[in-house]
Amino acid sequence: VVREGLVVIDRLSVPGHVVDFGLRANGGEIVAIAGQVGSGTSEVLRALAGLAPDARGHVSIAGRAMRLSAPQRSIRAGAVFASNDRKSEGLFLHQSVARNLLATRLKTVSRGGVLSRSVSAALAQRLAGLIGFDLKRLGAAAETLSGGNQQKVFLGRCLEKEDVLLLLFDEPTRGVDVGGRADIHNLVRHAASMGLRHLRIHRTRRDRGPCRHGGHHVRRPDHTDRPARGHDGCRYPRRDDPRLDKQGSRVSGVDSTTDGSAVSRVAGRMAQLNPAAIAVYAFVALLAALIIFGAFITPGFLSISNFSAILTSAAFVGIIAVGSTLIMLSGSLFSISPRHDDRHYSDPVHVPAALRRGRGDPGHVVPGHRDLRDPGRAGRV
Amino acid sequence: LIGANPIIVTIGAGAIQEGVIGWLSPGDITPPAGANIEFLALTIFGLPFSVYVFLGLALVTDLCMRCTRFGVEIYLLGENQPAARAAGLPVALLTTAAFAIVGFCVAVTGVLVAGFAQNVNLQVAGTYTFDAIAAILVGGSAVTGGWGSVGRTVIGALIIATITDMLLLVGASTGMQIFVKGLIVTLVVVLLHLARREGRSI
Numbered sequence: 001v002v003r004e005g006l007v008v009i010d011r012l013s014v015p016g017h018v019v020d021f022g023l024r025a026n027g028g029e030i031v032a033i034a035g036q037v038g039s040g041t042s043e044v045l046r047a048l049a050g051l052a053p054d055a056r057g058h059v060s061i062a063g064r065a066m067r068l069s070a071p072q073r074s075i076r077a078g079a080v081f082a083s084n085d086r087k088s089e090g091l092f093l094h095q096s097v098a099r100n101l102l103a104t105r106l107k108t109v110s111r112g113g114v115l116s117r118s119v120s121a122a123l124a125q126r127l128a129g130l131i132g133f134d135l136k137r138l139g140a141a142a143e144t145l146s147g148g149n150q151q152k153v154f155l156g157r158c159l160e161k162e163d164v165l166l167l168l169f170d171e172p173t174r175g176v177d178v179g180g181r182a183d184i185h186n187l188v189r190h191a192a193s194m195g196l197r198h199l200r201i202h203r204t205r206r207d208r209g210p211c212r213h214g215g216h217h218v219r220r221p222d223h224t225d226r227p228a229r230g231h232d233g234c235r236y237p238r239r240d241d242p243r244l245d246k247q248g249s250r251v252s253g254v255d256s257t258t259d260g261s262a263v264s265r266v267a268g269r270m271a272q273l274n275p276a277a278i279a280v281y282a283f284v285a286l287l288a289a290l291i292i293f294g295a296f297i298t299p300g301f302l303s304i305s306n307f308s309a310i311l312t313s314a315a316f317v318g319i320i321a322v323g324s325t326l327i328m329l330s331g332s333l334f335s336i337s338p339r340h341d342d343r344h345y346s347d348p349v350h351v352p353a354a355l356r357r358g359r360g361d362p363g364h365v366v367p368g369h370r371d372l373r374d375p376g377r378a379g380r381v
Numbered sequence: 382l383i384g385a386n387p388i389i390v391t392i393g394a395g396a397i398q399e400g401v402i403g404w405l406s407p408g409d410i411t412p413p414a415g416a417n418i419e420f421l422a423l424t425i426f427g428l429p430f431s432v433y434v435f436l437g438l439a440l441v442t443d444l445c446m447r448c449t450r451f452g453v454e455i456y457l458l459g460e461n462q463p464a465a466r467a468a469g470l471p472v473a474l475l476t477t478a479a480f481a482i483v484g485f486c487v488a489v490t491g492v493l494v495a496g497f498a499q500n501v502n503l504q505v506a507g508t509y510t511f512d513a514i515a516a517i518l519v520g521g522s523a524v525t526g527g528w529g530s531v532g533r534t535v536i537g538a539l540i541i542a543t544i545t546d547m548l549l550l551v552g553a554s555t556g557m558q559i560f561v562k563g564l565i566v567t568l569v570v571v572l573l574h575l576a577r578r579e580g581r582s583i
Contacts, residue, residue, distance in 0.1 A: 049467065051466070051467060071466055071467055071468075071469045072469045072471060074469075075469040081467060083467055088461070088463060088464070089461075089463045089464050089467050090464055090467070091461075091464065092457050092460040092461050092464060092465075093460070093461070094460055094528065095456070095457065095460060099453070099457075103457055103468050103470075104468045104469060106450045106453055106454060107450065110449070110450040113449050113450050113451060114448055114449050114450070115448055115449060115450060115453060157468075283519075283520065283533065283536045283537070283540070284536060286540060287536060287539055287540050287543065290540060290543045290544065290547070291543060293547075294543065294546070294547045294550075297547070297551065298547060298550040298551060306546065306550075308428055308429065308432075309546060310539075310542045310543055310546045311428060311429075311432045311542070312428075312429050312431060312432060312497065313542045313545060313546065314432075314435070314538045314539050314541070314542035314543075315429070315431040315432045315434065315435035315436075315493070316431065316435075316490050316493065316494055316497075316509065317509055317512040317513055317516055317538050317541060317542060318435045318439065318513075318516065318534070318535060318538035318539075318542075319431075319434065319435050319438055319486050319487075319489055319490045319493070320483075320486055320487050320490050320509055320510075320512075320513035321512075321513040321514075321516040321517050321520075321534045321537065321538050322435075322438055322439050322442050322486060322531055322534055322535070322538075323442075323482050323483035323484075323485065323486030323487065324483050324486075324513050324514065324517055324534075325442075325517050325520075325522060325529065325530075325531050325534045326442070326446075326455060326479040326482050326483065327479045327480060327483055328459070328517055328522050328529060329446070329455050329456060329459045329479075329522065329528075329529055330455045330458045330459045330475060330476060330479045331458060331459035331460070331462055
């Protein structure tokens with residue numbers, strides 16, 4: 001279903017990053033916003049995702065106005081965002097691949113707040129099939145995957161949701177090797193061809209080598225047979241992803257689902273061994289050792305009344321501790337600041353105090369937002 | 382308030398409450414005010430009522446953490462807060478719920494302790510805060526979130542209680558007790574940290 005002006009962005013501003021950005025896009029379309037790192041392109045997507053609290057402007061999706069204040073609101077309006085930083089703002093690295101795939105749709109796999117195992121497993125398998133991920137590795141921790149597979153899992157999380165109208169991909173192929181790149185482009189194109197979906201790829205020029213031409217526009221990737229080379233014929237430089245080095249040079253054009261290097265296979269198997277269970281046995285053993293030790297050094301230790309006393313004091317402490325475990329698990333104890341807005345810029349430019357408006361310190365702003373005033377710079381693929 | 386450091390807020394709020402109570406009832410030992418809480422000191426099959434409450438609560442919480450949407454979301458939030466936010470999980474709601482549950486648990490403990498001791502004062506549960514944190518850490522949950530379980534905390538609580546009991550039987554002073562507990566917590570945390578780093582460097 002292609003609708004006229006499915007997404008309309010009008011006078012979108014993010015203080016310090018974006019000034020009066022406007023765009024119209026139809027259903028089934030892939031739009032790329034090009035610009036250097038720090039030019040404000042990321043901020044446009046973040047604002048649409050509800051992750052830039054001070055963004056102003058009018059955005060409507062399928063005729064309905066969307067408020068730019070909170071991620072949940074954006075998601076409810078149908079806009080799903082995939083950050084350019086899959087490690088710190090995307091995947092839950094120590095959780096299983098299946099759980100990562102389902103993280104955004106726990107509601108659809110649960111009945112009355114209780115997760116359904118069978119529904120979860122079925123959905124996870126369907127998504128894995130869609131992104132071309134090895135079903136046997138659904139239980140492995142996300143951190144054991146290669147960069148390309150991680151990115152596929154991350155994007156797969158955003159796909160196949162019934163209520164998604166707009167996908168916001170911030171540099172979806174960052175840190176992905178050539179084979180993985182083609183897969184991801186195919187995924188994005190597939191999602192666009194599903195009709196109602198409208199997607200946007202955003203690319204900033206993150207490569208260190210002179211590969212893309214100033215990041216001006218993204219050409220349609222030639223996914224047939226241009227292996228070890230980039231879309232514009234340049235060799236892609238090695239990325240910051242250390243896994244690429246570990247796995248050695250890959251044969252180009254290989255479907256990275258068969259990505260079965262010994263390293264990752266061993267890691268996957270280790271993850272299945274479930275070290276948590278081993279640790280629990282260790283603690284039970286420690287407890288038993290303590291009791292035996294206690295029996296030796298103190299005479300009355302093994303009496304029933306003493307066990308009762310131990311259990312009572314364990315109960316008092318334990319009830320508090322059980323509750324506090326939730327706080328620990330939720331990470332609330334050490335989450336000092338919920339703001340991570342400007343974290344991903346590598347080279348900060350300091351801003352004079354006079355330019356800082358509104359709340360907080362924007363930290364650093366690269367003064368390149370002029371580019372975005374001209375909507376004509378938003379290239380289409 | 383969102384975004385303030387939870388540790389500092391908790392310590393601050395705790396100090397305010399304790400200060401007000403200490404100010405209003407300086408060192409008094411208050412007997413239960415008429416309410417019939419004797420049943421809380423009952424023993425069933427030789428074990429006090431509170432033990433059953435503890436085990437029941439632990440079981441329910443553990444099931445919640447493993448099988449409900451809320452539990453999984455708590456794990457995800459603890460694992461990576463920015464990611465949870467970007468994925469649209471209700472971060473503020475989850476955090477508030479977690480703190481509310483702790484509040485409830487502490488209140489339950491308060492009532493049970495009052496029923497057990499048949500009177501209350503400010504010092505009766507003095508070391509519980511430390512002991513509870515020690516129980517979680519000794520159980521091996523990660524302080525930074527996302528890793529651990531309620532079951533581990535139960536084992537941790539048993540270990541801490543056993544140690545406390547042994548120290549009492551040996552006749553150690555309060556200072557000695559705190560010293561030993563601190564030592565054990567530090568040891569376990571360091572060991573776990575090393576073990577986990579080993580495990581991840583594969």
